[in-house]
Amino acid sequence: xxxxxxxxxxxxxEPYVPGxxxxxxxxxxxxTNENPYPxxxxxxxxxxxxxxxxxxRRYPDPESTELCxxxxxxxxxxxxxxxxxxxxxxxxxxxxxxxxxxxxxxPLLYPEITYSFYPVYCQLYGIPHRSPALREDFSIAVxxxxxxxxxxxxxxxxxxxxxxxxxxxxERLLELQPERVVAVDExxxxxxxxxxxxxxxxxxxxxxxxxxxxxxxxxxxxxxxxLGQPHLVEGLQRTKxxxxxxxxxxxxxxxxxxxxxxxxxxxxxxxxxxxxxxxVARELEALDFEVVPSMANFLLARPRAIGAESxxxxxRERQILVxxxxxxxxxxxxxxxxxxxxxxxxxxxxxxxxQGTAD
Ligand code: PMP
Numbered sequence: 001x002x003x004x005x006x007x008x009x010x011x012x013x014e015p016y017v018p019g020x021x022x023x024x025x026x027x028x029x030x031x032t033n034e035n036p037y038p039x040x041x042x043x044x045x046x047x048x049x050x051x052x053x054x055x056x057r058r059y060p061d062p063e064s065t066e067l068c069x070x071x072x073x074x075x076x077x078x079x080x081x082x083x084x085x086x087x088x089x090x091x092x093x094x095x096x097x098x099x100x101x102x103x104x105x106x107p108l109l110y111p112e113i114t115y116s117f118y119p120v121y122c123q124l125y126g127i128p129h130r131s132p133a134l135r136e137d138f139s140i141a142v143x144x145x146x147x148x149x150x151x152x153x154x155x156x157x158x159x160x161x162x163x164x165x166x167x168x169x170x171e172r173l174l175e176l177q178p179e180r181v182v183a184v185d186e187x188x189x190x191x192x193x194x195x196x197x198x199x200x201x202x203x204x205x206x207x208x209x210x211x212x213x214x215x216x217x218x219x220x221x222x223x224x225x226x227l228g229q230p231h232l233v234e235g236l237q238r239t240k241x242x243x244x245x246x247x248x249x250x251x252x253x254x255x256x257x258x259x260x261x262x263x264x265x266x267x268x269x270x271x272x273x274x275x276x277x278x279x280v281a282r283e284l285e286a287l288d289f290e291v292v293p294s295m296a297n298f299l300l301a302r303p304r305a306i307g308a309e310s311x312x313x314x315x316r317e318r319q320i321l322v323x324x325x326x327x328x329x330x331x332x333x334x335x336x337x338x339x340x341x342x343x344x345x346x347x348x349x350x351x352x353x354x355q356g357t358a359d
Pocket of ligand 1: 086087088089090115155159185187210211212213219223224
């Protein structure tokens, strides 16, 4: 529709299409990489803290002082090296706005296949970008990230491939773009990878972005954060304050701090998710799927016996939701989040039945 009120940029904007979030409890939901386990009981207990009533009567601490101190202590950093946001999507939005708007001859670099919010932010903020191709096996070739650029952003592990870059490769990226921010989106780092946060002291251009949505089973809380040297954190704060965007609410500040402090919960949950992932990868291979090596809480897998879209639709009929991307290079694959063992058994049984390999 030709709408005279919309600017040409708005008319061209292709909004982000999130994974389906149907409400209904009979579904097996393996399409948006949520954690299948309940959050830490210590996080839930923060809701019952008698002091919460008083905290709720007042406006929230705009600086999220205690939460930043908890995150900093966990990472061996100073509180001035921590920036918190309402979900890592908000942290990402401020990252794009603060560091990547530079002009036509300096495109932002991110991989050809990656988190689908990155192109949306580029469109929103008018940021040109260049997207180096992935190798045949979906791995990232870091040498392609040289040359004039506004910066680099990439998830590690990458989404939706699950492929992981070792820290030497992240260091190589940081060295290829010493004058630009290299943002490493570690939404899935807890599921087997090694965080780049330990490199922050040595690299003034490194920004590490995390979320509690996957690792801590708190997607509904909306809490993400960035770690970097104080000059980067100050840049993000400047943007956040200029947009006058919301502080973290008092409930989220308290629950997030309690969840982050519960390191035993994280260790157990991550081990369970990893063990299930490895088992399901082997079982999918036995069902003639090609499975991309993953260090995340999902698997990208290509059924050889049946078209991916057809399998997606037939799983859906059986109340099992996985993610299908009708995009170049991905249209033969499904992204399957790691659920509980019994959810994954139901998925495997449905695949067997659909493929006609059930006995
Ligand atoms: N980064 C990546 C790579 C993701 O896959 C996601 C989740 N879709 C996010 C960031 C955003 O996570 P949240 O806003 O829930 O923190």
